Amino acid sequence: MKLLVCVCKTPDTTAKITFTDNNTTFDANGITFIMNPTDEWYALVRAIELKEQHGGSVTVINVGLNDSDQIIRKALAIGADDAVRINKAPTDAYDVAAQIAEYAKDKGFDIVFTGKETIDYNGFNVGAMLSELLDLPFVSLANKLDVNDGKATISRDIEGGIENLSVATPLVVSAQKGMAEQRIPNMRGIMAARRKPLQVVEPAAIEPLTTITNYELPPERSDIKYVDAENPAELIRLLHEEAKVI
Amino acid sequence: MSILVFIDHNEGKVKKASLEAVVYGAAMNAGDVVGIALGEIADDALATLGAYGASKVIVDKAAHFNHFDSRAYAKAIAAAAEQTGADVVIFAHDSSGKSLAGRVSVRLKAGLVSGATQLPNTDGSFTIRKSAFSGKAFADYTINTDKKVISVNPNSFPAKEGEGSAAVEAFDSGVGADAVSITVDSVSRMTDTVPLPEAELVVSAGRGLKGPENWGMIEELAIELGATTACSRPVSDDGWRPHHEHVGQTGITVSPNLYIAIGISGAIQHLAGVSSSKVIVVINNDPEAPFFKAADYGIVGDAFQVVPKLIDAVKTFKAS
Numbered sequence A: 001m002k003l004l005v006c007v008c009k010t011p012d013t014t015a016k017i018t019f020t021d022n023n024t025t026f027d028a029n030g031i032t033f034i035m036n037p038t039d040e041w042y043a044l045v046r047a048i049e050l051k052e053q054h055g056g057s058v059t060v061i062n063v064g065l066n067d068s069d070q071i072i073r074k075a076l077a078i079g080a081d082d083a084v085r086i087n088k089a090p091t092d093a094y095d096v097a098a099q100i101a102e103y104a105k106d107k108g109f110d111i112v113f114t115g116k117e118t119i120d121y122n123g124f125n126v127g128a129m130l131s132e133l134l135d136l137p138f139v140s141l142a143n144k145l146d147v148n149d150g151k152a153t154i155s156r157d158i159e160g161g162i163e164n165l166s167v168a169t170p171l172v173v174s175a176q177k178g179m180a181e182q183r184i185p186n187m188r189g190i191m192a193a194r195r196k197p198l199q200v201v202e203p204a205a206i207e208p209l210t211t212i213t214n215y216e217l218p219p220e221r222s223d224i225k226y227v228d229a230e231n232p233a234e235l236i237r238l239l240h241e242e243a244k245v246i
Numbered sequence B: 001m002s003i004l005v006f007i008d009h010n011e012g013k014v015k016k017a018s019l020e021a022v023v024y025g026a027a028m029n030a031g032d033v034v035g036i037a038l039g040e041i042a043d044d045a046l047a048t049l050g051a052y053g054a055s056k057v058i059v060d061k062a063a064h065f066n067h068f069d070s071r072a073y074a075k076a077i078a079a080a081a082e083q084t085g086a087d088v089v090i091f092a093h094d095s096s097g098k099s100l101a102g103r104v105s106v107r108l109k110a111g112l113v114s115g116a117t118q119l120p121n122t123d124g125s126f127t128i129r130k131s132a133f134s135g136k137a138f139a140d141y142t143i144n145t146d147k148k149v150i151s152v153n154p155n156s157f158p159a160k161e162g163e164g165s166a167a168v169e170a171f172d173s174g175v176g177a178d179a180v181s182i183t184v185d186s187v188s189r190m191t192d193t194v195p196l197p198e199a200e201l202v203v204s205a206g207r208g209l210k211g212p213e214n215w216g217m218i219e220e221l222a223i224e225l226g227a228t229t230a231c232s233r234p235v236s237d238d239g240w241r242p243h244h245e246h247v248g249q250t251g252i253t254v255s256p257n258l259y260i261a262i263g264i265s266g267a268i269q270h271l272a273g274v275s276s277s278k279v280i281v282v283i284n285n286d287p288e289a290p291f292f293k294a295a296d297y298g299i300v301g302d303a304f305q306v307v308p309k310l311i312d313a314v315k316t317f318k319a320s
């Protein structure tokens, strides 16, 4: 099976978010970057498990400049076979999807994986856009995926429940919790990753469909009001009369 | 301008998040709001969308749309957008919107903003605010294309029911059964509670509860309040609670009217998923727990003492 996993570089989950240039640019100064958690923990690991089970190969792909190489090497250390980096700082989700589609369209991948969302722009868009560009079925929010004889059986989260479905490959899947368990790269993997191929591809000319024009930090919450532990009835009164939420 | 809203339905009823999407479309105040529904559903159920601001609903009731297939759905919705001349297509930012909005955006060559929390600002450009960095900031997106696709964050635009009834018209999308590639084998749904992403009231608990055997009081409090239960990541990682209750940066993001956090420390990754809640209540026995800094109301105390008293207080409140 030929598998492609889209991985994205995001600020560490504990990063303090600030902006520069009059709130138009994310300030990457002093920020540690990681591989987007759902890409790493679920999409990548499940792809590697499928390869271990059925044979084949796992390619990781990233749209980014060489500051992405660190997360790409990590993906190779966890167990991907080779990597492709499309050499461009992406402008929006459409740009990312279009660049990846341009690369993937004639390569015959059986499954293209993304994480369900990135923890920076929280769009949930790349997988959906990519599937349309490749004219493939798309299953979002998948928490379980098995493949047998060219048929994928998947379960996905829907509001308040689970949908179980099957679909022939090729397809695009966005992965979330449940699909696999995080793998920590070991020394052998880290050494092997240095020798695995990382191909740098020049980007296609893509016009972004959207532009971020301004950022803002959320307003501070007003001061907390404490209620005595012996008197929760007072909390209920406040929630009803003051906050008006019950 | 003309606005098309995708109407999702389940067991004969329009989903609440789709009602909110119609309310959003109407609040844009920019022209006729038309709904597009797919699959079998009674005309009466669709006509009720008039009370939320739709003037008309078009529906392709072909049986092959009875199960969700993002590729076939996207083709049909894009066909509806062409036929109605829609400039803006709106989805709910829920499990179907997350599969469809990106596809339709590509088909229509329309810029997409997903998870909108505010109405577009249309003086000069077309700019929409959404949450970014997992709730740590807002980002304003300008859409550069003539056509636009928006998905609306659940619970950001209350589905207020007004007056009126929408005309319901049959629509032939031209998308046949051969466009469907996904077979839905089964669907299991919890029917007794509001799904977490849509919930207006949430009772959430963390590792401070010590073990899964202690969730009885959490569930009881949720039932008394009519709330949905949630949890922190380690609680779901350890299998104390199901995955779909995991809230936070790597779980789901919620924005209910009320979020009650019991025995949760308030790590930055947890706060990211809940910070857009309107009111936050924290119950924790450690006065230094970081969650208190992000809360509107707090009780410093042992959950095992406080929660039973709180349940009694809710019962008394409901009886009064």
Ligand SMILES: Cc1cc2nc3c(=O)[nH]c(=O)nc-3n(C[C@H](O)[C@H](O)[C@H](O)COP(=O)(O)OP(=O)(O)OC[C@H]3O[C@@H](n4cnc5c(N)ncnc54)[C@H](O)[C@@H]3O)c2cc1C
Pocket (backbone or CB within 6 Å): A013, A037, B205, B206, B207, B208, B209, B231, B232, B233, B234, B235, B246, B247, B248, B249, B250, B251, B262, B263, B264, B265, B266, B267, B268, B269, B270, B273, B283, B284, B285, B286, B289, B301, B302, B303, B304
């Ligand atoms: C990459 C990454 C992603 C993450 N994503 C998420 C995420 O999406 N969601 C998430 O929740 N976490 C996430 N985490 C984990 C997060 O950092 C915290 O470890 C986690 O939120 C802590 O869960 P907790 O508050 O339940 O447990 P703890 O931190 O152990 O806190 C338990 C709390 O209960 C209180 N307590 C104890 N006993 C009682 C009692 N009897 N009565 C009242 N209070 C009591 C304690 O004072 C304490 O504050 C992530 C971590 C990483 C590294």
